[in-house]
Amino acid sequence: MDEQRNSPNRSSTAAEPVRSRWTPKPEQILILESIFNSGMVNPPKEETVRIRKLLERFGSVGDANVFYWFQNRRSRSRRRQRQLQTSGGAVLYEPASSSSSSTSSSNSSGGGSFFPCSSSASSSFSSLVVQHDGGGDDLFSISRQMGFMGGGQNPYGCPSLDHQPGTITVFINGIPSEVPRGPIDLRATFGQNVMLLHSSGELLPINEYGILLQSLQMGESYFLS
Amino acid sequence: MDEQRNSPNRSSTAAEPVRSRWTPKPEQILILESIFNSGMVNPPKEETVRIRKLLERFGSVGDANVFYWFQNRRSRSRRRQRQLQTSGGAVLYEPASSSSSSTSSSNSSGGGSFFPCSSSASSSFSSLVVQHDGGGDDLFSISRQMGFMGGGQNPYGCPSLDHQPGTITVFINGIPSEVPRGPIDLRATFGQNVMLLHSSGELLPINEYGILLQSLQMGESYFLS
């Protein structure tokens, strides 16, 4: 990291600090989740700034807020995964959430189309089963996954301006499914402790955050865990 | 904290990252130690900026460097103290250092007078026994000791511009000694695991970092450990 606590607001009376905190807009959370699930789980400073600028379209944010968000996202992902690991396991297709009812937690809150995108293929996933509650998880540690996407422009899916076309159709457990091209957050999509096998029997490699390292291939067949 | 890693330099060839790091000047270390030992162990952002500006008189520094320095100083203080706690203890007047000989470690390197001060009474201590190697230590945790010295100007001893006059004379173990007015880092001055008693028998309170919470009183007698 860099700097340190910012104390964005300080009461003038100096007696009671009473800080307030950033409350991310649903649109912002969608963007952040999208980026995280696209595999960029620990954006370097440079990227953080770009992300912040993106988010600012929907409300004021600081670089620090973005940094914190990713830090907490990683941390809590990992923790939940660990708890799952030690206690009951092998719950396939489980929504991963703890609280009961609707749990419109965080993203997927509002209804409308947020981004100035071509409506489809933003952070789809939705066509497949669970309403992912943002519970992608991992195990050990990672170092320097930065350097994604070379020198270029906008690495993330839709939130950016010029994005890659769209989704591809694959067969998962025999069911034709639309998935986005590129890395996929397996656990966030299908639930915890999930593995994906190609029809050849080969296990698809995922990183520590449960994200597929390569895109699924159009028209291919895969099987879950 | 705030931001995050900065990657101050990046090789243009992109093959070998080879980052370099800030190497504080002895003068800068003296200033930092002085501030830390004065009791400000976790300066808030605002203070950090002021400290950085001070340090810049002796070489380029960033706010982040200052923040890191205090963070590491606290952390390593605490760790060393913990190790002392668990293993052998009660080594009085021990220089706290591990390596053998002269150990002109870090600060106290050059000979001349660093600060544009009135030569005397900068970060004295020196008149008393051990050549403090910067081994002040503490125990558990602290939160918000900020708010020192009210709204004002320059809280630290000499490095700042307009400083408090000077030192006072007290008797320690019967020996007349010059100590600076204000908080004193007990362990850095006298060694690890040291306590100071007033001649009345009362134990002087120190904070978690081994720093006296109040100034010694001119002419009084104190006893070590």
Added chain:
DNA sequence: GCAAATTAATGATTTATTCAAG
């Protein structure tokens, strides 16, 4: 003396934990 090799210090990064706003 000196430079390569080794070790010790310490700046910078990441992870874990804790606190508190909402």
Added chain:
DNA sequence: CTTGAATAAATCATTAATTTGC
């Protein structure tokens, strides 16, 4: 109860001390 913010602990990585062989 969730989660943004802050901090501490652990770790990584580079720089300075030092040791060693010539």
